[in-house]
Amino acid sequence: MFAGIFYSSGIIGQPGKGRLVSPEVHPDCTVTFRFRAPAAGLVELSGEFLRERVPLEKDTSGIWSVTVGPVGPDLYPYSFVVDGTGVADPNNPHLFPNEGFQRSLVDIPGDPPLIHAMKDVLHGTVSYRYYRSGSLDLIRPLVIYTPPGYRDDGSTEYPVLYLVHGMTDTEETWFKVGRVNRILDNLIAEGKAEPMIIVMPYANPFPALLKKNRDTDVNLLRTDHFTSEMLREIIPFMEANYRVLGDPGHRAIAGFSLGGRQCLAAGLGHPEVFGWVFAFAPAIFDREMEGNFKNLYAVPEVLNANLKILSVSCGKDDGLIRSARALMNEFEERGIQYDSFITEGGHTWMNCRLFISEAAQKLFK
Amino acid sequence: MFAGIFYSSGIIGQPGKGRLVSPEVHPDCTVTFRFRAPAAGLVELSGEFLRERVPLEKDTSGIWSVTVGPVGPDLYPYSFVVDGTGVADPNNPHLFPNEGFQRSLVDIPGDPPLIHAMKDVLHGTVSYRYYRSGSLDLIRPLVIYTPPGYRDDGSTEYPVLYLVHGMTDTEETWFKVGRVNRILDNLIAEGKAEPMIIVMPYANPFPALLKKNRDTDVNLLRTDHFTSEMLREIIPFMEANYRVLGDPGHRAIAGFSLGGRQCLAAGLGHPEVFGWVFAFAPAIFDREMEGNFKNLYAVPEVLNANLKILSVSCGKDDGLIRSARALMNEFEERGIQYDSFITEGGHTWMNCRLFISEAAQKLFK
Numbered sequence: 102m103f104a105g106i107f108y109s110s111g112i113i114g115q116p117g118k119g120r121l122v123s124p125e126v127h128p129d130c131t132v133t134f135r136f137r138a139p140a141a142g143l144v145e146l147s148g149e150f151l152r153e154r155v156p157l158e159k160d161t162s163g164i165w166s167v168t169v170g171p172v173g174p175d176l177y178p179y180s181f182v183v184d185g186t187g188v189a190d191p192n193n194p195h196l197f198p199n200e201g202f203q204r205s206l207v208d209i210p211g212d213p214p215l216i217h218a219m220k221d222v223l224h225g226t227v228s229y230r231y232y233r234s235g236s237l238d239l240i241r242p243l244v245i246y247t248p249p250g251y252r253d254d255g256s257t258e259y260p261v262l263y264l265v266h267g268m269t270d271t272e273e274t275w276f277k278v279g280r281v282n283r284i285l286d287n288l289i290a291e292g293k294a295e296p297m298i299i300v301m302p303y304a305n306p307f308p309a310l311l312k313k314n315r316d317t318d319v320n321l322l323r324t325d326h327f328t329s330e331m332l333r334e335i336i337p338f339m340e341a342n343y344r345v346l347g348d349p350g351h352r353a354i355a356g357f358s359l360g361g362r363q364c365l366a367a368g369l370g371h372p373e374v375f376g377w378v379f380a381f382a383p384a385i386f387d388r389e390m391e392g393n394f395k396n397l398y399a400v401p402e403v404l405n406a407n408l409k410i411l412s413v414s415c416g417k418d419d420g421l422i423r424s425a426r427a428l429m430n431e432f433e434e435r436g437i438q439y440d441s442f443i444t445e446g447g448h449t450w451m452n453c454r455l456f457i458s459e460a461a462q463k464l465f466k
Numbered sequence: 467m468f469a470g471i472f473y474s475s476g477i478i479g480q481p482g483k484g485r486l487v488s489p490e491v492h493p494d495c496t497v498t499f500r501f502r503a504p505a506a507g508l509v510e511l512s513g514e515f516l517r518e519r520v521p522l523e524k525d526t527s528g529i530w531s532v533t534v535g536p537v538g539p540d541l542y543p544y545s546f547v548v549d550g551t552g553v554a555d556p557n558n559p560h561l562f563p564n565e566g567f568q569r570s571l572v573d574i575p576g577d578p579p580l581i582h583a584m585k586d587v588l589h590g591t592v593s594y595r596y597y598r599s600g601s602l603d604l605i606r607p608l609v610i611y612t613p614p615g616y617r618d619d620g621s622t623e624y625p626v627l628y629l630v631h632g633m634t635d636t637e638e639t640w641f642k643v644g645r646v647n648r649i650l651d652n653l654i655a656e657g658k659a660e661p662m663i664i665v666m667p668y669a670n671p672f673p674a675l676l677k678k679n680r681d682t683d684v685n686l687l688r689t690d691h692f693t694s695e696m697l698r699e700i701i702p703f704m705e706a707n708y709r710v711l712g713d714p715g716h717r718a719i720a721g722f723s724l725g726g727r728q729c730l731a732a733g734l735g736h737p738e739v740f741g742w743v744f745a746f747a748p749a750i751f752d753r754e755m756e757g758n759f760k761n762l763y764a765v766p767e768v769l770n771a772n773l774k775i776l777s778v779s780c781g782k783d784d785g786l787i788r789s790a791r792a793l794m795n796e797f798e799e800r801g802i803q804y805d806s807f808i809t810e811g812g813h814t815w816m817n818c819r820l821f822i823s824e825a826a827q828k829l830f831k
Contacts, residue, residue, distance in 0.1 A: 120565075120566055137551060138548075138549065139549075140550050141549060141551070142505065183503075183548065183551070184503065184504075184506060185504060186502060186503040186504075186506070187556060188553045188554070189553070189556070191553055191567070191568040192568075194563065194568075196561055199559060200485075200559045201485055203554065203556040203557075219596070219605055221598060224596040224597075224605075226595055227593065227594040228591050228592065228594075229592040229593075230589070230591055233586060240586065253617040253618040253619060253620070254618060255618070255619065282594075
């Protein structure tokens with residue numbers, strides 16, 4: 102009767118059909134995926150734990166399923182491809198915040214738990230804030246991690262990391278997929294990272310600017326909007342509203358992919374602002390220091406004198422590894438000091454979590 | 467070249483295919499929905515702005531589309547039904563947080579803007595917190611709205627509303643679908659609501675308890691876990707960590723649907739704790755005050771003396787309107803004072819936003 106009332110009033114999306122368990126992670130780390138589609142001709146699983154798509158099999162009730170693995174412990178994006186059309190798993194509430202695709206997340210727990218696991222430690226806070234950007238004439242979101250014990254009016258001031266998402270990601274992706282709050286909570290609890298504030302802006306102003314007819318040059322390689330927004334809006338907002346330390350030695354910038362490009366432009370262009378620059382698989386192309394970025398970067402002597410760490414991270418199988426190596430070659434040719442952190446794997450958020458875990462252990466020390 | 471690298475590295479879900487614009491809200495409030503599915507036989511639109519599903523039409527490139535409306539201004543859930551299988555709109559990043567279905571959200575702006583619109587006013591903060599529940603032996607999430615100007619250590623203490631989601635919703639639903647932060651920001655800016663803190667717990671412990679083999683009686687009509695969690699865990703967490711006023715006159719509880727049931731059990735069972743009880747389309751059935759709830763409610767004299775407002779809200783087309791009227795009849799028979807707020811419409815989140823907007827203007831006055 103109870104379910105009937107809710108079904109008939111339309112609050113349940115699939116009237117008369119129970120929810121499937123999908124994904125189901127078994128104790129041996131094999132995983133079963135299920136999808137109800139009686140009329141489909143082919144349902145495939147596309148997952149970042151697979152080398153290629155795997156077909157599901159349909160039972161007589163129209164439920165498709167497949168069991169794969171064992172899958173190594175991590176948090177992976179996946180989707181179903183239904184007769185060629187990619188969709189998220191309708192039975193899984195854990196979704197990847199993104200404007201370019203829709204994928205679900207499956208969490209394979211590790212033993213011992215991975216650094217992004219929810220552990221019984223002190224937990225920081227993730228806050229959704231809104232600020233008015235005078236530069237863009239838009240109200241913009243910010244997602245902000247404050248560490249355990251942070252108080253608005255406390256006597257402690259904290260270093261701050263500005264952390265930028267990738268192309269088509271949103272201000273939520275480092276939280277919901279990067280799990281940066283859990284990683285920092287755990288590293289701080291283990292004494293491996295300094296307590297810090299992490300600010301995650303929404304770095305893509307184009308959809309809102311287009312809607313307002315305020316910009317028509319949608320060139321994602323542009324970094325001008327981002328750098329201006331950081332310097333003129335976001336840093337002042339943070340310094341007015343949070344207990345943040347205001348010197349470059351306590352101000353870092355990092356970003357993934359397109360966000361890595363943006364962080365290089367803002368960070369290497371403004372060593373008087375950022376003392377730490379971590380580019381994670383940055384979307385920067387061969388010899389751009391000589392081209393697009395020529396007038397953006399400070400001179401090597403200034404960078405070497407001001408930057409505590411300039412670091413480039415990338416996976417060996419990432420399509421951008423060649424560009425990352427070219428960038429590091431340019432740094433060497435120019436005598437710019439840098440670190441690198443090269444991992445296995447590709448252009449993935451599994452690697453992003455490694456990159457931020459490594460960076461967090463070096464920052465502000 | 468840029469896009470090519472990202473596509474080939476697998477970061478884009480639909481390689482080689484551009485993103486579709488869906489939904490596209492036109493100036494006349496008609497809306498075009500699009501879905502790419504060359505192999506599908508039938509794609510329908512299911513939306514809470516429609517009386518029944520509407521079929522889309524396929525063009526020669528395999529893209530299905532339909533234009534509907536004009537649609538009245540509001541924020542509506544919708545999904546596509548592809549050969550009978552419901553899926554969210556893969557081109558729309560705005561999703562309805564829910565464990566029982568997956569739907570997308572389309573926002574039809576009003577002129578003047580509706581009370582849940584993002585306006586250029588002072589904005590509060592929405593924080594994601596985690597606490598350890600000793601009662602449940604689980605780490606649990608809380609989503610907390612603090613009003614503009616709130617400071618952890620400020621001299622101002624605030625009244626607090628505990629606000630509970632419906633069946634299969636999550637702690638995010640009142641934020642992402644109910645838009646309670648925007649509603650409160652706007653009402654506070656207009657001087658129509660008192661500044662208050664709003665606490666949104668995750669009211670369904672069963673998935674985690676089942677996983678831990680700590681409970682097998684998954685009966686959603688039970689209210690014991692919820693009431694215990696509120697009194698023993700959530701209120702103490704809030705009073706230890708936020709500037710909240712600690713008397714019943716400044717402590718309210720409200721909830722939608724199953725959350726309305728939970729709020730009636732906790733609120734009417736504990737008038738020494740909650741001075742304000744707002745049940746929004748509560749999932750309570752005929753004459754439960756005589757049955758399941760008999761020993762839960764305080765006596766009428768105590769309720770009348772302690773409650774500032776007891777209120778029942780419901781839509782006239784809601785499947786639960788008959789039960790809501792039966793509940794109000796019972797209140798009358800027993801001499802329990804109550805308010806009611808009966809709207810058009812059904813068991814929807816469009817109505818939830820009306821309910822919370824009305825309640826917020828009465829609370830703590």
